[in-house]
Amino acid sequence: MRRFLLISTCFLLVSCGLPLLKNLEETGLINAPKSIENPYFKELDSYLFKSSISIYNHDLSGILVIKKLSDTSSRVAFTTEFGNTLLDMTITQNSYEKHFAINKLDKKIILRTLAKDIRTLTANHLKTQKAFRQGEKEVLMANLNKFQVYFFFSDNQLEEIVKTTKNSEKLKIQFSQDEVGQLNLINLAHEDIDLHIQLRPID
Amino acid sequence: MPILKFTFFVLFFTCFLSWSQQPLSKKEELDFLKQVRETSELTKTLKGTFLQTKQLSFLEKRIESTGDFYYQTPNLVKWEYKEPYLYSVIFKNGSLLINDNGKKQDVDLASNKLFEKLSDLIANSMNGKMLTDTDFSTSFFKNNGEIMARLIPQQKQLAEFFKAIELHFNENSFLVGKVKLIEQSGDFTLIELQNLQQNPSLDASVFTH
Secondary structure, rough: OOOHHHHHHHHHHHHHHHHHHHHOOOOOOOOOOOEEEEEOOOOOOOOEEEEEEEOOEEEEEEEEEEEEEOOOEEEEEOOOOOOOOEEEEEEOOOOOEEEEEEEHHHHHHHHHHHHHHHHHOOOOEEEEEEEEEEEEEEEEEEEEEEEEEEEEEEEEEEEEEEOOOOEEEEEEEEEOOOOOOOOEEEEEEOOOOOOOEEEOOOO | OOOHHHHHHHHHHHHHHHHOOOEHHHHHHHHHHHHHHHHHOOOOOOEEEEEEEEEOOOOOOOOOEEEEEEEEEOOOEEEEEEOOOOOEEEOOEEEEEEEEEEEEEEEOOOOOHHHHHHHHHHHHHOOOOOHHHOOOOEEEEEEOEEEEEEEEEOHHHHHHHOOOOEEEEOOOOOOOOEEEEEEOOEEEEEEEEEEEOOOOOOOHHHHOO
């Protein structure tokens, strides 16, 4: 019986581990940068995206405006293509303040999820907590509130951000470039809810 | 200090515009409505380009988009964005056909009701019916060769989106040239219609998905 309990406990511990970590080799912080730079949101500037949101087979499209106010805060508006504002909020490191939301979007779960996603997407200069290698890729980990955020760099180019808890992946953000290396698509996919967001930069 | 300068100019011109706007007399208003009605009866189709400008209070720059629009009496409208993205919407027989850069769909989640209202709004702005729509409290002003109708939504559903809608008509052609959608926050979208052609022949394919 004792052996069974021991085996079960070991199995539980293994199965609870973060799958993401299995392919990473920790390298220590000596040669790693002290903070993590997000090259796509490093300026305190405004960023415009043509956006498609798919949530449980419902599609919604519009224009997402992100104005970075600091490394961890931003003002965000979502409008229809016609310009009507559907949502306007300020996102800070730990919280958000709603300025306006149409009734259909004015739900805590929606606002909180969007705030968390944009916070993860745009956070800059988070303190490096751990450094890893995955083949040729450099992987840096930072804490953001109660989450761990892994930044995957390939040739110094940020390719992916994965937000996790201790045990599971929550959000995966992938960045794609065109032939000349310009960012042309950001893909946000949630692991635990059927929510996908695609952002295409608008000049 | 570009922001201060910008704010000063906006304030200055807002004041200037408000001073120069004169309300229409009752007789002028009735004459204007008659002219718009007659023009819309003669207008079977319309075609043109548009420049859309969105102003958000927290954003220094304005968000601009351009494209083509088509209208066929009584309520067929196609709104086709070409820059900086490809996106078109056809309002047809009470339904909404969206083509988002090749991805076609018929309904939209949060903005469906809004788009229905927009459909009425666009078609009824073109045919002038909005001016007598009892869902709005409407007042008329004249200024520099144009007549402006300011519509205040009376329905809660529309008031959620708009504090006021301003339709600017050319004093000579009696066609709508500018639409300004003002939100409760004061942010607005300005749509300027350009290269307007009255009664061009429109191929049926214009209004197909």
